[in-house]
Amino acid sequence: MNWDDRPEDAAAAAAAERLVGPAAERLVDSGADGEDQAVEAALRPKDLGEFIGQEKVREQLDLVLRAARARGATADHVLLSGAPGLGKTTLSMIIAAEMGAPIRITSGPAIQHAGDLAAILSSLQEGEVLFLDEIHRMSRPAEEMLYMAMEDFRVDVIVGKGPGATAIPLELPPFTLVGATTRAGLLPPPLRDRFGFTAHMEFYEPAELERVVHRSAHLLDVEIDTAGAAEIAGRSRGTPRIANRLLRRVRDYAQVKADGRIDREIAGAALAVYEVDGRGLDRLDRAVLEALLKLFGGGPVGLSTLAVAVGEERETVEEVAEPFLVREGLLARTPRGRVGTPAAWAHLGLTPPQRAGGAGQQDLFGA
Numbered sequence: 249m250n251w252d253d254r255p256e257d258a259a260a261a262a263a264a265e266r267l268v269g270p271a272a273e274r275l276v277d278s279g280a281d282g283e284d285q286a287v288e289a290a291l292r293p294k295d296l297g298e299f300i301g302q303e304k305v306r307e308q309l310d311l312v313l314r315a316a317r318a319r320g321a322t323a324d325h326v327l328l329s330g331a332p333g334l335g336k337t338t339l340s341m342i343i344a345a346e347m348g349a350p351i352r353i354t355s356g357p358a359i360q361h362a363g364d365l366a367a368i369l370s371s372l373q374e375g376e377v378l379f380l381d382e383i384h385r386m387s388r389p390a391e392e393m394l395y396m397a398m399e400d401f402r403v404d405v406i407v408g409k410g411p412g413a414t415a416i417p418l419e420l421p422p423f424t425l426v427g428a429t430t431r432a433g434l435l436p437p438p439l440r441d442r443f444g445f446t447a448h449m450e451f452y453e454p455a456e457l458e459r460v461v462h463r464s465a466h467l468l469d470v471e472i473d474t475a476g477a478a479e480i481a482g483r484s485r486g487t488p489r490i491a492n493r494l495l496r497r498v499r500d501y502a503q504v505k506a507d508g509r510i511d512r513e514i515a516g517a518a519l520a521v522y523e524v525d526g527r528g529l530d531r532l533d534r535a536v537l538e539a540l541l542k543l544f545g546g547g548p549v550g551l552s553t554l555a556v557a558v559g560e561e562r563e564t565v566e567e568v569a570e571p572f573l574v575r576e577g578l579l580a581r582t583p584r585g586r587v588g589t590p591a592a593w594a595h596l597g598l599t600p601p602q603r604a605g606g607a608g609q610q611d612l613f614g615a
């Protein structure tokens with residue numbers, strides 16, 4: 249039996265108190281929203297020197313780009329993998345800027361037919377950077393066309409249908425493909441192998457995010473002290489996009505409730521209004537943890553049951569709340585279901601129940 253779907257659990261949970269409503273717009277979502285896109289353009293670092301953190305990636309990329317420039321060649325294709333909001337788009341723009349090349353931006357889902365890709369590729373200028381976001385979501389035929397384009401700078405355009413169809417080879421100017429993906433493991437090996445340089449982007453350390461916050465505050469003309477920046481950085485879930493978004497909300501608060509300057513107290517008070525706690529958990533994250541600990545004694549409990557208890561879709565809990573909770577060591581996915589860790593009990597200020605025979609919560613992790 250799949251422990252996530254036990255009907256008795258679902259029934260029990262359905263009767264349980266609903267802790268929250270549907271997932272609202274989340275301040276701590278690492279994806280971009282409309283407002284972000286406009287501000288992000290202004291806040292993006294323009295060259296590798298301005299790009300904060302990711303030391304190894306920066307060092308390696310710097311070598312790749314310098315060497316290409318020295319040879320007067322187009323840079324090798326680059327694959328960037330990592331969670332949303334860590335700076336993949338920013339890096340692709342930096343690659344273009346460092347190479348003195350124009351950039352074309354598109355995404356996997358936008359390329360459903362090989363013809364869409366052929367149209368883009370055939371209109372590239374020599375040396376141009378093609379940024380393909382969510383490259384793992386491209387259609388199969390487009391992907392196959394991309395193999396040849398990356399390797400030989402050539403595509404075969406199929407004209408006609410059925411037995412009369414002919415392939416017309418089309419020469420392409422040399423270009424640099426920068427592919428971005430949140431799931432490098434989903435890329436077929438033939439595609440992965442065609443990238444000359446692959447970089448995995450890690451979540452940022454609090455000290456790095458503090459620098460991101462200081463830099464953005466400076467660009468937005470906001471006064472902020474070290475403690476205020478640290479407060480925002482600590483709640484930003486390792487993600488520059490979230491740090492920038494929280495900074496903007498704290499700025500609003502500081503303007504309305506104080507004199508516009510941000511310190512630890514103002515940052516803390518502002519983020520309390522937006523229900524982002526000291527560790528970066530928001531209302532949904534805490535609702536999941538609270539249900540897990542308070543309603544189900546810390547688990548193990550099936551995912552569907554947990555989702556019903558918080559009044560959310562199973563996918564929302566699994567894809568939106570859980571990855572961060574797991575990363576933070578607050579929730580564990582065990583074969584018997586979800587379990588709250590000792591750190592989760594501590595974070596919510598609750599005491600774990602003693603199990604029969606004196607077994608504590610930790611014993612569940614061996615399941």
Ligand SMILES: Nc1ncnc2c1ncn2[C@@H]1O[C@H](COP(=O)(O)OP(=O)(O)OP(=O)(O)O)[C@@H](O)[C@H]1O
Binds near residue numbers: 298301331334460
């Ligand atoms: N290393 C960094 N230093 C300073 N700011 C950064 C850094 N990385 C990202 N940012 C800022 O974070 C925001 C989001 O970055 P970006 O759009 O590049 O992320 P992404 O990984 O492409 O996200 P997605 O996968 O959702 O497209 C931008 O405003 C950018 O300026």
